[in-house]
Amino acid sequence: MPTGRKQTPRQSTERTTSEHRPVARRGAGARSAERRRSIVEAAHAVFAERGYHAGSFQEIADRVGMSQTGLLHYFPTKSELLLAVLHRRDEITVDAAPEPEGLIQGIVGRARANESLPGVIELYSVLCAESTTEGHPARSYFVGRFAAIRTTYAAELRALQAEGRVRPGIDPERAAASLVGLWDGLQVQWLLEPEQIDVAACLRDYLELLLEPS
Amino acid sequence: MPTGRKQTPRQSTERTTSEHRPVARRGAGARSAERRRSIVEAAHAVFAERGYHAGSFQEIADRVGMSQTGLLHYFPTKSELLLAVLHRRDEITVDAAPEPEGLIQGIVGRARANESLPGVIELYSVLCAESTTEGHPARSYFVGRFAAIRTTYAAELRALQAEGRVRPGIDPERAAASLVGLWDGLQVQWLLEPEQIDVAACLRDYLELLLEPS
DNA sequence: AGTATTTTCGAGTATGCACTCGAAAATGCC
């Protein structure tokens, strides 16, 4: 057995996720939520730039302007902080996602919007691939997230199929997985060479291939 | 400025890449090449399982059955070892790639073949995303590799287009980037849930959408 | 003002990391 990493779990007696503090409301408490938010924000940036393993408490603490130990008061372990960042990211993208339009408009629009916030994409792409490594704390998060997105897209495609608007011979499940994969794969290329890759245009091309010319 | 990482470059006086030792051929020399190969092999496995940052000289040395310092005799820096691994990977996949068939057969066949060697895919997916982080030693490798693959595919698509075998309205450059992205993105999902994703089938679906039904 | 509570941090622990140094052991040519 090779060395391996320690990363003790630490049980985390309460307030594991982040919301609904128990009951106690004494002392300087109002500032707490704000602090947590700014920490999560800084952690988001650091994990996006460096990845989970290479990102450190120290750097996050530096950015937020407090000591490393002060930070540990809010997030006692690194993986807890990571999960808080990921869930925060969900909130952000859900908030910024009315998606009232059809499948094409919605996806292409979101892809265009993503171009202006590269940090979010970077976090997603880097952590997503990193999470396939052994014992990564974000693994189950990404497994669940991918499954959810795939079923959502598959349902939308089946609905369009019922209207006869999908080109014949398309399998909705496979097309949903392909759509997700295409998006993520293009984003990685875009991160490496933003000039060369037009994520939204490629996605539109693909979706137009899927749908009936009508 | 936050802490940051050291990672001194170290100049590497000679034999930077790996091949063509200078002239000296004395002492126990024949074993050297074999050793290097087994080290690169072990490093390949470790980087695939853990990524570059989380993978360590110590674990690689353990697997190859030698001391960490002994390993450093062959690869004086970690990034040199990484690049050796990546170039070795190129050799492997080029060797196993006759690709005499057409675009579809070739790509789908290679995707199927990849299913039996998950380590190779894992290495590729993990390092590729990791390389988008700041100052990653594999960044330029992946930039170059993506560009090369895209131009290859784009050329093949243009050739098919000249034969009238491509569905009208397809942009070869964007389709090439999409093909690469689709493949990579699907592989990440496959790494997370091998049962749920059929990479080769999805690729075939996409390629059949690109080409004229004929 | 007093006090319970929260927030913050300085100092420390144990560990892992890439990498250095210097020398012993192994090896092959003469």
Place this chain on the structure above:
DNA sequence: GGCATTTTCGAGTGCATACTCGAAAATACT
């Protein structure tokens, strides 16, 4: 056997890491 060279490693360096401990400072409710 002698010798130049290569291969190997033990010991060490300096640094970064996640995380602990205990106490001081800040805060707000009474």
